[in-house]
Amino acid sequence: MAVKLAVIVLINAGFLAAACGTATDLDRQTTAIESVRATTMAVADAWLDGEVSTPYARAALERAYELAQDCRSSLTRSPLRAADPRRAALIDQCERLARQIALLSAATASGDRDGIARLRRQESARASS
C-alpha cells in the first residue's frame, strides 16, 4: 500500500513539475502560427529561387493554409474568445495569414513570380512590424 501511494505521489509530482513549465494553449498556438508563417515564406523563397517544383510548392502552401485554419478553429472554439484580447489578436493573425497563403498559392499556380515576390515582401514587412 505504501509503495503504491509513493508511486502515485511521485507520478503526480512529476506531472505537476511538468505542467508548471508547460506552454499554455495560447503560447502553442502562437508558435504554431509562426511556424506556418515561416514555412510559407521559406517555400515561397525556394520557389522563387527555382529550388522547389510548382507541385511541391502548391502542396506545401495548401497544407500551410489548412494548418492556419486549424489554428483559427482551435482558437475560436474557446468561449473566452471575446474576453481575451491576445486570443482575438491571434485569430486575426490566423485569418490574415490564411488569406495571404491563399493568394500565394494562386500566384504559384499561375506562375506569377512578381506577384509572389510582392506578397512575400508584404508578409515580411508585417511580420517585422
Place this chain on the structure above:
Amino acid sequence: VKKIGNVVLGVITSIGGFVEVGSISTSMQAGADFGLQLLWAVALAAFIMAILIEMSGRMAALSGRSLIAAVRDRFGVHVLLTILVAELVIDLLLATAELGGAAIAWRLLTGVAFSWWVLPICAAAAVLLWAGTFGVVENGLGMVGLITLVFVWAAWKLGPGGDALRAGLIPSLPDHDPARYAFIAVGIVGATASPYLLNFYASGAVEEKWSEGDLWSNRITAFLGIGFGAVVSMGALVVAALVLRPRGIHVDSYEQAAFSFVPVFGRRGVLLFAAALLVGCFGAAVEITLNAGYLFAQAFGWAWGANKHRRDTARFTAAMTLVLVAAGLCAVCGFDPLRLTLVAVGLTVILMPVVVLPFLVLMNDGRFVKHHPSGPIGNALLAALTIAAAVMALVVVPLEILGG
C-alpha cells in the same frame, strides 16, 4: 561464408527497413522542437528494441514459435486475445499511417491529392503480398529501403559537429515545454519499439527455419541492424534540428518535413525526401500487413507462411488482405497520417508492458529457449524495461495532452 553473407544481408535489410512513418515523424519533431537534445531518446529506444528483437529471434530459432504463438501456448487464450486485439488495432492504425505517408510522398512529387494515391499503393502492396516470398518482402524492400540513408547523408553534409552530437546523446532537461519534451521522448520509444517488428522478425526466423546454430547471427543482426538503423533516425533528427529549427519551422506536416532537404540538396531535395518517405512507408505498410496475417494465423493455429503457396494458406492470405483493404479504406477517408502516427505511437507505449512482461517469463522457460535462457543481466534489463514500460504507459496520455 553463406552464413556470413546472410548476416550481412540481415544487417543491411534491418537498416533499410528501420525508417518508417513513426521514426521519421517523431525524430523530425524532436529535432525541430528541441534541436539535438533528444538524440539520447533515439539511442535508448534502439537499445530497447535490439534487446527485444534478439530475444524474439532467439525464441523463434529455439522453439519454432513467434511471440504470439508462444504467448498462446504459455499463457492461454485470455492473455492471447488481449495482446492479439491490441496488436491488431495498432497494426491497423500504423498500416493506415504508412499508406498515407507513401501517398503523401507522391503528393509531394505531383501535387495531386494524397487520397488519389492510396488505391494504387494498396494494389502494389497486394501484388507484393500475394506474389512475393518472404525473402522478396524482407530483403527486397530492405535493400530498396537503403535510400533512407539519405537522411544520414544530409546530416553529414550539414556537419553538426562531434561535440554537439555527444551532448545530445546525454539526457538533459529542456529549456522550454518539458511536457512536450517528455512526450516526444516517450513517442520516439513507442515509434521504435513497435510490437509488429517483434512478431514480424520472429515469424521471419520461423519462415527461414532458423535453428540453434543461427543464434550468433541473430544477435549480430539484432544489435548491428537496429544500431545502424537508429543512425538513420538520428540523421532525420539532426537534419530537422539544423535546418528547420533555426527557421522556426515545426513539423506539423510532411510538407514541412520535406523542406528540410531543400537547403541541403537544392532542387533534388524534395525528390530525395519523397523517395525516402515513399520507400520507407511502403515497405513498412507491406510488413505490417503481412504481420497482421501472421498474428491471426499463429493465434488461431492456421497454416501460414509467405513462402508457401497462397492456396495452401487461404485464411492467412485472406486475413492480411482484409487488413490491407481496411487500412486502405481508412487512409482514403483522409485521416492525417502524421496525427494518426502519434495516436498509434501513444497506443504502442500503452501496450508496451503487455508485450514486454511475457518475455520475462518466456525467456526463462526451457520449453521456449532450451539451454539459452536469459542470464542475470538479461533478466535485470527485462525487469527494468518492464517497470519503465509500465511508467511510460501511465504517463503517455497525460503527456500527450499536456504536450499539446
